[in-house]
Amino acid sequence: MGETAPETEARRLAEDARDRVRFEEEALDLADQVYRVARRMVSSREEAEDLMQETYARAFRSWRSFQPGTNLRAWLLRILTNLNIDRGRRVQRAPDTQPLEEGDYFLYNRLEEVNPSGTDEERVIERLSQDDAVTALSAVPHDFRDVIVLVDIGDFSYNEAAQILDIPVGTVMSRLHRGRRILKRELAEHAVADGASADGGSGA
């Protein structure tokens, strides 16, 4: 004898609830990692908290559209990124038009110039403070910063970052490249400014 229709329905509902609870637990387990990325995509902690809550509210509502076995962290960040864009939270700076011909080693070269005696790599980086890094990253325009944050803080591959942002992999690579150059230019400005004031203090 098979199950009656109500029994089948009850079983289906129970399985559905179980799947949903499991999904919610897995998503919550990833919240710390999602937050680290979210925090650097927006400018304040309050914005990051709002964005996280909107993201999780939407994720819990549309949990059925997540395909089990695929990357849940990437799925959550896809929602978060879309919400961030939709909400017009991105106070977009003017497009970055400054030339970057200096190439990848601009920062390195500038730091060497400032401190020609301290050419070893670690000492060069020691000149930078945590605030320098936070300020420099927030000065990178959003399109470039999002890619840097996903790859460097979120540890996503180029492919995953491309899926999250819905852009081609080639665009991920070129934005990373340019974004990192912008980041280094910003860091160089801080490092040079810090170096100049330090020299001024000890000088004469």
Next chain:
Amino acid sequence: MDPCEKCEELLQPFLDRDLNEEERAVAEEHLNLCAYCRKRYRFEADLRRFVRQAVTEEMPPDLKVKLSELRTPLL
């Protein structure tokens, strides 16, 4: 030392671990031979580590509670 074209091309995907085996072997061989690239590679790797560490901010504990409350209530 002069800038090295090869380095510009290989460094980013090498640092991001986004090269296939063959490409990685080429990059590693090049790094072994080119002091300029080796020095820059170390600098880039150190810089990324520094930036990553400097900008990482942990989630406030009360946010986790708020997110948990967004779950669908069990009937």
